[in-house]
Amino acid sequence: xxxxxxxxxxxLLILSIKVKPISTFQxxxxxxxxxxxxxxxxxxxxxxxxxxxxxxSWKFTVETNDAGSWTRIPERCCDFVKEYVTGERYVSESExxxxxxxxxxxxxxxxxxxxxxxxxxxxxxxxxNVPYYAVHGFGTGDSKSEIWFLGxxxxxxxxxETRSEIFDEVSFDxxxxxxxxxxxxxxxxxxxxxxxxxxxxxxxxGRSEFQRNATESNLLYAGYTNWKxxxxxxxxxxxxxxxxxxxxxxxxIEDEGYIIRGNSGDQWSDLMGFAVAKRSFKLPNxxxxxA
Amino acid sequence: xxxxxxxxxxxLLILSIKVKPISTFQxxxxxxxxxxxxxxxxxxxxxxxxxxxxxxSWKFTVETNDAGSWTRIPERCCDFVKEYVTGERYVSESExxxxxxxxxxxxxxxxxxxxxxxxxxxxxxxxxNVPYYAVHGFGTGDSKSEIWFLGxxxxxxxxxETRSEIFDEVSFDxxxxxxxxxxxxxxxxxxxxxxxxxxxxxxxxGRSEFQRNATESNLLYAGYTNWKxxxxxxxxxxxxxxxxxxxxxxxxIEDEGYIIRGNSGDQWSDLMGFAVAKRSFKLPNxxxxxA
Numbered sequence: 190x191x192x193x194x195x196x197x198x199x200x201l202l203i204l205s206i207k208v209k210p211i212s213t214f215q216x217x218x219x220x221x222x223x224x225x226x227x228x229x230x231x232x233x234x235x236x237x238x239x240x241x242x243x244x245x246s247w248k249f250t251v252e253t254n255d256a257g258s259w260t261r262i263p264e265r266c267c268d269f270v271k272e273y274v275t276g277e278r279y280v281s282e283s284e285x286x287x288x289x290x291x292x293x294x295x296x297x298x299x300x301x302x303x304x305x306x307x308x309x310x311x312x313x314x315x316x317x318n319v320p321y322y323a324v325h326g327f328g329t330g331d332s333k334s335e336i337w338f339l340g341x342x343x344x345x346x347x348x349x350e351t352r353s354e355i356f357d358e359v360s361f362d363x364x365x366x367x368x369x370x371x372x373x374x375x376x377x378x379x380x381x382x383x384x385x386x387x388x389x390x391x392x393x394x395g396r397s398e399f400q401r402n403a404t405e406s407n408l409l410y411a412g413y414t415n416w417k418x419x420x421x422x423x424x425x426x427x428x429x430x431x432x433x434x435x436x437x438x439x440x441x442i443e444d445e446g447y448i449i450r451g452n453s454g455d456q457w458s459d460l461m462g463f464a465v466a467k468r469s470f471k472l473p474n475x476x477x478x479x480a
Numbered sequence: 481x482x483x484x485x486x487x488x489x490x491x492l493l494i495l496s497i498k499v500k501p502i503s504t505f506q507x508x509x510x511x512x513x514x515x516x517x518x519x520x521x522x523x524x525x526x527x528x529x530x531x532x533x534x535x536x537s538w539k540f541t542v543e544t545n546d547a548g549s550w551t552r553i554p555e556r557c558c559d560f561v562k563e564y565v566t567g568e569r570y571v572s573e574s575e576x577x578x579x580x581x582x583x584x585x586x587x588x589x590x591x592x593x594x595x596x597x598x599x600x601x602x603x604x605x606x607x608x609n610v611p612y613y614a615v616h617g618f619g620t621g622d623s624k625s626e627i628w629f630l631g632x633x634x635x636x637x638x639x640x641e642t643r644s645e646i647f648d649e650v651s652f653d654x655x656x657x658x659x660x661x662x663x664x665x666x667x668x669x670x671x672x673x674x675x676x677x678x679x680x681x682x683x684x685x686g687r688s689e690f691q692r693n694a695t696e697s698n699l700l701y702a703g704y705t706n707w708k709x710x711x712x713x714x715x716x717x718x719x720x721x722x723x724x725x726x727x728x729x730x731x732x733i734e735d736e737g738y739i740i741r742g743n744s745g746d747q748w749s750d751l752m753g754f755a756v757a758k759r760s761f762k763l764p765n766x767x768x769x770x771a
Contacts, residue, residue, distance in 0.1 A: 242569060246576035252544055253762040255580045278533060285537035289546045471544040 244269035248475045254457045259478045270475050274319050280374070282473045287375035290451060290470050291382050297450060299387075306417075306447040307383050308439060308466060310454035311394040311404065313474045315380065316370040316411055322476060365400055368407035376453065376472075377412050384415060389447065392419045393438050393459075395431050395479065431479050436462030535560035539766045545748045550769045561766050565610050571665070573764045578666035581742060581761050582673050588741060590678075597708075597738040598674050599730060599757060601745035602685040602695065604765045606671065607661040607702055613767060656691055659698035664763075667744065668703050675706065680738065683710045684729050684750075686722050686770065722770050727753030 244266035250256040262270050273279055299305045309315050383390060396404055398421045405419060426434045435458065439449060443464050452459065452466035455474035460466070535557035541547040553561050564570055590596045600606050674681060687695055689712045696710060717725045726749065730740060734755050743750065743757035746765035751757070 242572050245569060246572040249543065249573045249764060250576045250580055252540065253577075255577045255761050257580065257584065257759065278536060281533050281537040282540045285541045286544075286546045289541055289548065293548065468548065470546050473540060 240265050241269060248273070251475050251478070252471065252473060256478075258480055262475070266475075271323075273475060275323065279473060283373055283375040286453075286470055286472055287379040290379050290453065293468055294383055294386055294388065294451060299450075301387050303387070303389050304447050305388050306391055306442060306449045307388045308391045308393050308442070308449055308452045309376070309380070310456070310459040311392055311396065311408070312370075313373075313455040313476070314453055314459070314472055315372065315376050315392070315413060316407060317373050318364075318370055319476075320369075320371065321364045365396075365403045365407075368403045368410055370407050370411065372411035372413065373472075379453070380413055383451075388450065390416045391442055391447075392416050393435055394419070394421055395434070397422045397427070398424075430458065431456065432458035432462040435459060436464050439464035439466070531556050532560060539564070542766050542769070543762065543764060547769075549771055553766070562614075564766060566614065570764060574664055574666040577744075577761055577763055578670040581670050581744065584759055585674055585677055585679065585742060590739075590741075592678050594678070594680050595738050596679050597682055597733060597740045598679045599682045599684050599733070599740055599743045600667070600671070601747070601750040602683055602687065602699070603661075604664075604746040604767070605744055605750070605763055606663065606667050606683070606704060607698060608664050609655075609661055610767075611660075611662065612655050656687075656694045656698075659694045659701055661698050661702065663702035663704070667763075670744070671704055674742075679741065681707045682733055682738075683707050684726055685710070685712055686725070688713045688718070689715075721749065722747065723749035723753040726750060727755050730755035730757070 244263070247256075247263055247266055248269075251259065294307075297305070312318055380390065392408070394404065401419065401421055404421065408416075408419075420438050422429075422434060426437075429437075439452075440463065442449060449464070449466040450468070452469045453472060454460050454470075455472040456479045457471065458479050460469035460471060535554070538547075538554055538557055539560075542550065585598075588596070603609055671681070683699070685695065692710065692712055695712065699707075699710075711729050713720075713725060717728075720728075730743075731754065733740060740755070740757040741759070743760045744763060745751050745760075746763040747770045748762065749770050751760035751762060
């Protein structure tokens with residue numbers, strides 16, 4: 190996906206912020222789920238059957254892009270999403286996608302000229318911001334807490350409001366500066382596999398240039414190394430839809446003679462538009478939508 | 481999706497066929513699920529937790545098209561798929577997509593010149609063949625029964641084998657000739673809503689011209705009326721990938737001056753390629769894949 194500065198800031202603004210400190214951010218995404226979480230992740234709580242069926246169906250429409258542009262998780266599905274992103278199903282679905290990607294990558298026979306490229310998004314693709322959302326949205330244990338997010342389409346409308354919320358912006362900068370977002374383990378496995386197979390790796394994110402250093406630090410901290418290029422939004426990219434900005438950047442990669450064999454992202458806007466990869470892989474993300 | 485003659489016939493060949501007569505085909509898709517089915521549909525059977533997590537993740541990769549071309553349901557997921565397509569979750573996910581479609585259609589302001597089109601696939605979109613699969617694949621109650629299906633890509637390889645299986649071809653023709661496939665209730669609701677809103681409706685199916693009469697009869701039987709045109713594969717369309725054949729037909733619709741506002745299908749090949757609709761809607765289908 191393409192987290193933009195203002196989108197992130199908007200998130201902070203809107204979340205029911207009840208910060209509950211946790212010892213280590215990165216422990217959350219890969220923690221062993223407690224029994225209750227496990228059960229809930231599979232929709233096992235009998236009394237919540239109807240809600241889970243509703244939320245399961247809502248997730249279907251989000252992951253297939255049927256829902257189109259959406260700005261907030263349905264209130265009744267906040268627990269469902271919390272349990273999903275902190276439970277084993279998120280891990281399992283991500284691993285299943287990585288399995289598809291590895292199988293595809295291995296099936297390709299190509300020469301070792303370095304021109305075979307793979308494009309990765311960063312947030313919720315290589316790195317997980319779930320620890321951040323956990324603190325600001327669902328880490329409170331408050332079942333009424335709402336987790337929602339504004340897509341790029343809504344950025345302009347929210348800027349004024351956003352700018353009046355200094356605290357949220359500070360909180361966001363702190364999170365980025367921490368550079369401690371953990372790797373999505375399935376993606377790290379894929380990344381290393383692709384390097385062994387000889388792919389040239391491009392990182393294409395909606396983050397902005399001013400976040401380059403923190404982003405690089407975070408990627409290294411999470412275990413990613415030796416990418417060919419990290420592409421962030423420059424001044425001229427601000428305000429563009431993610432699907433347009435990312436298509437333009439893919440086109441530039443192609444114009445340099447690369448063949449984009451694969452593209453991994455958690456948003457359809459990471460994958461669609463023009464100069465699309467030979468195969469695109471949609472990772473799960475029921476947390477937010479970016480146009 | 482685009483069921484072709486040979487694909488259907490191939491299915492018959494490969495299924496573990498233990499025909500168990502059921503009283504009425506159309507009763508199955510909308511039956512009240514028994515408790516066991518309900519529970520299983522939500523992954524509630526504790527001992528099957530690992531399997532359900534695996535199958536849930538497999539379904540994710542299929543519905544997002546991450547899996548790419550696939551030819552068979554993983555053996556351990558046959559029960560999962562059976563329970564899904566005969567349970568309330570399939571209904572619920574279909575209804576959620578229809579809700580997205582209705583909301584989108586209502587949001588469009590357009591003139592009443594009849595040039596605003598909506599394209600529907602037929603099998604597993606307007607009509608459900610689940611009663612057919614139930615009889616031939618999972619209607620036996622045999623947990624080892626395999627339900628799988630060959631996509632268009634595999635057609636050529638299977639033709640010889642298929643032709644040696646007279647019984648299966650007869651069984652397939654019987655099913656089509658019965659013309660009793662029930663409507664997917666969510667799609668019927670959407671269809672009628674679109675007609676009230678003034679959309680011109682095109683039906684674009686991978687079925688062949690020789691099935692025109694049976695297909696028309698079945699559509700009327702299921703409650704669909706007043707479509708503008710029913711497009712089936714003619715002689716010159718045979719052997720084409722569904723995505724190509726359907727793109728060509730959408731292009732013809734556009735060349736007549738229609739704007740394809742929406743497109744509904746259970747296969748990505750119903751929706752992708754060229755002359756794509758302004759919005760495309762992917763319905764659930766973990767039963768088979770068509771390229």
